Amino acid sequence: MNIDLKTEKEIEIMKEGGIRLKKVVKALLKDITVGMTSKHIDDLAENLIEKEGGEPSFKKVKDYFWTTCLPINDQVVHTPPSNRKLNQGDLLTLDIGMYFKGYHTDFATTIYIGKIPDKETKRFLETGKKALALAIEKAKTGNRLGDISATIEKEIYGQGYFVLKELTGHGIGKQLHEDPYVFGFRERPVERTIKIQPGLVIAIEVIYSKSSEEIAYEKNSDWSVVSADRSLSACFEHTVAIMEKNSLVLT
DSSP states (O other): OOOOOOOHHHHHHHHHHHHHHHHHHHHHHHHOOTTOBHHHHHHHHHHHHHHTTOEEGGGGSTTOOOSEEOOBTTEEEOOOOOSOBOOTTOEEEEEEEEEETTEEEEEEEEEEOSSOOOHHHHHHHHHHHHHHHHHHHHOSTTSBHHHHHHHHHHHHHHTTOEEOTTOOEEEOSSSSSEEEEEOSSOSSOGGGSOBOOTTOEEEEEEEEESSOSOEEEOTTOSSOEEETTOOOEEEEEEEEEEOSSOEEEOO
């Protein structure tokens, strides 16, 4: 495993990229509405990233030709934009990355399309947001990556949902996906996982579904991953930099 710890100067560049990516996300979330196609969202995203002086991170992935991944409902990750229209009650995951001055930042959130969600859907989404917030609190010098993983696992399963175990968070920097993996469950005892050091920058991801730990690959797609039982899924992600005394949420 080759973990690239970042200097303070590198983290400052990533911080600026994250600020610009946050502007893009804010503008996109304001405009997404019932009847819009995911392709239209992708077009908006590319224009906004370019206006912020960046490039789409995802277009640097071999054979991926879009700015965003836009899963809907049972789709989990890596779903390319299409002419599919958003309907009232859909869950849409906005997964987006920006490449700025040689460094990537990565972000994802899942939103409800249309009017106020029912109580159960609201609880499903709030669980993922809370799990990510609690996981970020564990991302600090002296802890271990397993502390992050155990926190996600406890919150998701504690609410009756399921971590999609084949999908993980990751290191990030000059490459979109770097070492180490950041699991959403305890794949080994916490004390046997990597110790968190200053300079580590990771994309922490909470990827879960209502009733399955298993994934499948969507028919007629080279990329799109779905929950194996086609249950509703969601993803929440932030890029986080660990410093000596504190941690910075870059996105």
